[in-house]
Amino acid sequence: MRIVIAGGHGQIALRLERLLAARGHGVAGIIRNADQSDELRAVGAEPVVLDLESASVEQVTEALGGADAVVFAAGAGPGSSAERKETVDRDAAVLFADAAERAGVRRYVIVSSMGADAKHPGDEIFDAYLRAKGAADDAVRSRARLDWTVLRPGALTNDAGTGLVTLEASTGRGPVPRDDVAAALAELLETPSTAGLTLELISGAVPVAVAVKDVAGN
Secondary structure, three states: OOOEOOOOOOOOHHHHHHHHOOOOOOOEEEEHHHHHHHHHHOOOOOEEEEEOOOOOOHHHHHOOOEEEEEEEEOOOOOOOOHHHEEEEEEEEHHHHHHHHHOOOOOEEEEEOOOOOOOOOOOOOHHHHHHHHHHHHEEEEEOOOOEEEEEEEEEEEEEEHHOOEEEEOOOOOOEEEEEHHHHHHHHHOOOOOOOOEEHHHHHHEOOOOOHHHHHHHHH
């Protein structure tokens, strides 16, 4: 497959790009900063320089030309304002969905967050983040022309991945290494029967490939 990843320089995205390239897929990562291009090439991904906060839907559609699947893994990141949670975590995800539809790319996997909810209460930055992610999920799940999967990891860590997870509609809270999130995303992309599922992911006792096959059969 050819897979295009928004937020291509993110910690999960770089891990995912390396995995997908190793599996023989063609991978492109959308980045805002051209200085990050060499890091993407080092993991086997083609850099595509495009700012999703200012790009038009036509520009993004062009970037998705020839893609078989897309992953939205972009985020405003720690320390960003509530406004940027909306412009990146919400609006850019919607723009990416618009462009996927225009480009005829049905498979759309979005990296969300446990607790994401468009109606989440509270005035803190993290509350705004959960609302933005929830609104993005809702927008993607409303698209009949997308074969979407929403992945909601628990608390992300940089611990070495174990390859053992719990992947269910509701897992309860818990940590999960970014390595294992990337592994789960790779399996989800290669398992089209997971379309239409919203899944939570934390560390557990089930090998990633088995966990994905289990939910695909539900």
